[in-house]
Amino acid sequence: xxxxxxxxxxxxxxxxxxxxxxxxxxxxxxxxxxxxxxxxxxxxxxxxxxxxxxxxxxxxxxxxxxxxxxxxxxxxxxxxxxxxxxxxxxxxxxxxxxxxxxxxxxxxxxxxxxxxxxxxxxxxxxxxxxxxxxxxxxxxxxxxxxxxxxxxxxxxxxxxxxxxxxxxxxxxxxxxxxxxxxxxxxxxxxxxxxxxxxxxxxxxxxxxxxxxxxxxxxxxxxxxxxxxxxxxxxxxxxxxxxxxxxxxxxxxxxxxxxxxxxxxxxxxxxxxxxxxxxxxxxxxxxxxxxxxxxxxxxxxxxxxxxxxxxxxxxxxxxxxxxxxxxxxxxxxxxxxxxxxxxxxxxxxxxxxxxxxxxxxxxxxxxxxxxxxxxxxxxxxxxxxxxxxxxxxxxxxxxxxxxxxxxxxxxxxxxxxxxxxxxxxxxxxxxxxxxxxxxxxxxxxxxxxxxxxxxxxxxxxxxxxxxxxxxxxxxxxxxxxxxxxxxxxxxxxxxxxxxxxxxxxxxxxxxxxxxxxxxxxxxx
Amino acid sequence: xxxxxxxxxxxxxxxxxxxxxxxxxxxxxxxxxxxxxxxxxxxxxxxxxxxxxxxxxxxxxxxxxxxxxxxxxxxxxxxxxxxxxxxxxxxxxxxxxxxxxxxxxxxxxxxxxxxxxxxxxxxxxxxxxxxxxxxxxxxxxxxxxxxxxxxxxxxxxxxxxxxxxxxxxxxxxxxxxxxxxxxxxxxxxxxxxxxxxxxxxxxxxxxxxxxxxxxxxxxxxxxxxxxxxxxxxxxxxxxxxxxxxxxxxxxxxxxxxxxxxxxxxxxxxxxxxxxxxxxxxxxxxxxxxxxxxxxxxxxxxxxxxxxxxxxxxxxxxxxxxxx
Numbered sequence: 001x002x003x004x005x006x007x008x009x010x011x012x013x014x015x016x017x018x019x020x021x022x023x024x025x026x027x028x029x030x031x032x033x034x035x036x037x038x039x040x041x042x043x044x045x046x047x048x049x050x051x052x053x054x055x056x057x058x059x060x061x062x063x064x065x066x067x068x069x070x071x072x073x074x075x076x077x078x079x080x081x082x083x084x085x086x087x088x089x090x091x092x093x094x095x096x097x098x099x100x101x102x103x104x105x106x107x108x109x110x111x112x113x114x115x116x117x118x119x120x121x122x123x124x125x126x127x128x129x130x131x132x133x134x135x136x137x138x139x140x141x142x143x144x145x146x147x148x149x150x151x152x153x154x155x156x157x158x159x160x161x162x163x164x165x166x167x168x169x170x171x172x173x174x175x176x177x178x179x180x181x182x183x184x185x186x187x188x189x190x191x192x193x194x195x196x197x198x199x200x201x202x203x204x205x206x207x208x209x210x211x212x213x214x215x216x217x218x219x220x221x222x223x224x225x226x227x228x229x230x231x232x233x234x235x236x237x238x239x240x241x242x243x244x245x246x247x248x249x250x251x252x253x254x255x256x257x258x259x260x261x262x263x264x265x266x267x268x269x270x271x272x273x274x275x276x277x278x279x280x281x282x283x284x285x286x287x288x289x290x291x292x293x294x295x296x297x298x299x300x301x302x303x304x305x306x307x308x309x310x311x312x313x314x315x316x317x318x319x320x321x322x323x324x325x326x327x328x329x330x331x332x333x334x335x336x337x338x339x340x341x342x343x344x345x346x347x348x349x350x351x352x353x354x355x356x357x358x359x360x361x362x363x364x365x366x367x368x369x370x371x372x373x374x375x376x377x378x379x380x381x382x383x384x385x386x387x388x389x390x391x392x393x394x395x396x397x398x399x400x401x402x403x404x405x406x407x408x409x410x411x412x413x414x415x416x417x418x419x420x421x422x423x424x425x426x427x428x429x430x431x432x433x434x435x436x437x438x439x440x441x442x443x444x445x446x447x448x449x450x451x452x453x454x455x456x457x458x459x460x461x462x463x464x465x466x467x468x469x470x471x472x473x474x475x476x477x478x479x480x481x482x483x484x485x486x487x488x489x490x491x492x493x494x495x496x497x498x499x500x501x502x503x504x505x506x507x508x509x510x511x512x513x514x515x516x517x518x519x520x521x522x523x
Numbered sequence: 524x525x526x527x528x529x530x531x532x533x534x535x536x537x538x539x540x541x542x543x544x545x546x547x548x549x550x551x552x553x554x555x556x557x558x559x560x561x562x563x564x565x566x567x568x569x570x571x572x573x574x575x576x577x578x579x580x581x582x583x584x585x586x587x588x589x590x591x592x593x594x595x596x597x598x599x600x601x602x603x604x605x606x607x608x609x610x611x612x613x614x615x616x617x618x619x620x621x622x623x624x625x626x627x628x629x630x631x632x633x634x635x636x637x638x639x640x641x642x643x644x645x646x647x648x649x650x651x652x653x654x655x656x657x658x659x660x661x662x663x664x665x666x667x668x669x670x671x672x673x674x675x676x677x678x679x680x681x682x683x684x685x686x687x688x689x690x691x692x693x694x695x696x697x698x699x700x701x702x703x704x705x706x707x708x709x710x711x712x713x714x715x716x717x718x719x720x721x722x723x724x725x726x727x728x729x730x731x732x733x734x735x736x737x738x739x740x741x742x743x744x745x746x747x748x749x750x751x752x753x754x755x756x757x758x759x760x761x762x763x764x765x766x767x768x769x770x771x772x773x774x775x776x777x778x779x780x781x782x783x784x785x786x787x788x789x790x791x792x793x794x795x796x797x798x799x800x801x802x803x804x805x806x807x808x809x810x811x812x813x814x815x816x817x818x819x820x821x822x823x824x825x826x827x828x829x830x831x832x833x834x835x836x837x838x839x840x841x842x843x844x845x846x
Contacts, residue, residue: 219805224808240809240811241809306609307630361786361791369630371791372791373606373631375792376602376604376632379600379601380602387601388790388791
């Protein structure tokens with residue numbers, strides 16, 4: 001008996017010891033491609049950077065802007081924004097944060113050597129001026145209401161690292177010095193990323209002493225690691241396993257809607273589209289009735305129920321209702337195969353035509369399965385469908401510029417768009433506005449849709465500082481684009497994270513889809 | 524197997540009996556017993572496992588050839604499958620009760636029985652076609668090397684060494700990345716990966732045969748090089764080639780399945796066995812075992828039966844083991 005008591009005491013002691021060590025092990029779907037916060041403007045990189053670095057303005061779980069390294073911001077005239085910086089903030093190496101670091105960062109971030117996707121998106125066309133140690137002005141030529149949102153995307157680094165700092169120096173940890181909740185310790189690519197609590201943090205201290213991140217790309221393996229207790233927390237829980245995990249008493253699931261719409265883009269610039277057959281060189285996608293027929297033929301409820309296993313929301317516009325600049329008048333198109341067939345016949349295609357849908361197979365949740373389901377549904381109204389999916393590394397470059405003269409290669413594609421700004425101007429600017437590279441419009445308009453009326457509204461909205469007016473303009477532009485089926489929305493992606501109950505963890509789902517340890521809390 | 528004393532004793536006892544009888548009778552008896560095919564057949568049938576393997580393979584071949592006639596559904600026709608029937612357990616029926624999915628359905632609502640039948644068709648066609656093309660190519664190259672010798676041989680065999688020094692899966696992955704998707708592309712990739720095995724085997728046996736008297740005799744008769752190569756050398760190196768062929772067909776099927784599993788072989792709307800297994804892999808932890816399990820069993824049976832047949836052929840055709 002005495003022995004048992006001793007054992008129990010020892011066990012309790014051991015359990016206590018391991019709890020106080022507070023190391024959280026994380027199984028991550030997608031590993032960052034670098035530890036340099038300005039190397040690659042990519043979801044997994046930005047999600048990880050958010051632990052070690054901070055921006056002037058932070059975004060909370062629902063992408064609401066909250067003070068970060070700037071305590072306040074306001075426009076001082078039509079073309080100038082003023083940012084007041086936080087005092088008393090220290091970098092991980094103990095040096096003080098001030099306006100010099102901000103100016104240094106904004107100069108370096110868009111100019112990193114060999115960057116596959118730069119932060120120029122957020123910084124080009126803006127100039128920055130240090131007013132005093134804790135005041136910075138951002139100046140544009142035209143009024144620019146989205147300045148705070150843009151700057152919330154750029155991670156501030158210390159000017160002490162020097163102008164000639166390289167990505168390799170960040171990867172080794174030498175230059176990886178931020179102001180964030182966690183300090184960078186070590187990165188072994190493909191194996192682990194280690195970070196530790198920053199005890200000198202200016203705000204709420206991190207909840208955990210150490211976080212050990214393991215990249216586990218394979219879905220079943222990641223889930224198995226969680227079930228076995230090898231990791232305490234995983235992101236990107238596959239929809240196939242959600243039902244099963246719900247029955248596990250020691251697993252806690254957290255699902256949240258994202259700002260990402262999964263949609264179809266159609267060729268709207270070639271008369272003889274490469275992946276359309278049986279139309280004598282005509283492009284039926286120019287005809288609104290054909291686009292409407294395709295939209296009506298898609299059973300969004302079935303895709304959500306059967307392919308997404310209930311974890312998605314049928315979409316009727318570019319962002320889920322409730323986000324800034326969405327329309328209250330747009331609903332998901334109801335399933336109506338008979339109506340679709342009638343519309344096809346009216347448009348002159350009673351026997352359909354041949355069409356190939358292209359899409360990625362490793363980018364969005366269940367992307368290849370959705371493409372096949374669309375193939376089934378359009379086959380039922382008489383369109384002879386082929387389905388081709390490929391890895392994202394091949395798909396996106398072909399879809400954007402794989403055709404002759406760097407035009408989009410495909411006729412009909414399945415893609416997704418997450419609004420980084422958390423409001424409707426982002427998809428409108430990139431997907432709906434006519435292609436205009438010089439001014440940054442239509443960057444991902446792979447159908448080359450062009451509607452002068454929508455263009456005018458979008459440009460007007462982007463230069464309107466008054467929030468209510470801008471919101472109305474964005475909603476109007478969305479309605480015009482959707483009623484004309486510039487794109488066909490399918491569903492809004494819902495993301496799921498899972499934690500182990502015994503570790504006492506809970507994740508607060510984020511609309512920006514980021515796996516960020518600030519949002520991982522103790523229960 | 525052939526060292527079994529009972530078997531070697533048998534022809535001897537016939538002979539003893541025959542010597543007792545008249546000489547012509549003995550000749551006649553030998554004629555009846557010893558046609559090459561019958562001897563081959565009786566030697567092949569000495570292994571029960573080989574017989575079973577042969578019948579399993581015959582069934583698989585039948586199913587593959589007649590898949591369009593015997594499948595309940597055309598799993599490649601998007602109009603015939605419905606996601607509303609997706610992931611049904613084995614033995615489920617459609618909601619009107621008209622069709623029973625005996626082995627269940629995959630995530631897109633494909634009947635697994637039909638999908639496996641069609642998948643076997645692709646696997647066998649790819650395995651056999653790439654095997655035959657690689658065999659012909661490899662045999663020509665190997666014979667040329669062995670017969671001419673010298674620099675030609677050195678050049679060819681270094682190329683073979685180079686090819687064999689890379690893992691087959693790596694070479695196939697690179698080729699498919701360049702060529703793109705499709706059955707024809709897979710066959711091209713498999714031929715390129717496999718010809719070297721045949722070339723090396725043929726060369727090795729041809730080197731031995733080259734020194735034999737009948738080749739010297741043929742040369743003395745002034746026959747052309749091609750005639751000697753094809754009419755004299757080739758028939759004598761065929762047995763090892765057939766053995767390597769069966770093994771390579773099995774490995775071609777396995778390689779195609781691996782490539783499809785990795786998602787770079789065939790289009791997703793026309794799944795082969797490897798792709799069916801890959802689709803089911805997502806559901807491994809959810810208890811929906813049938814999406815991966817049954818195609819896996821079909822693949823296993825195919826590869827094992829071909830390998831067993833190949834093993835027995837090796838024993839029967841190996842001249843060293845000839846009794």
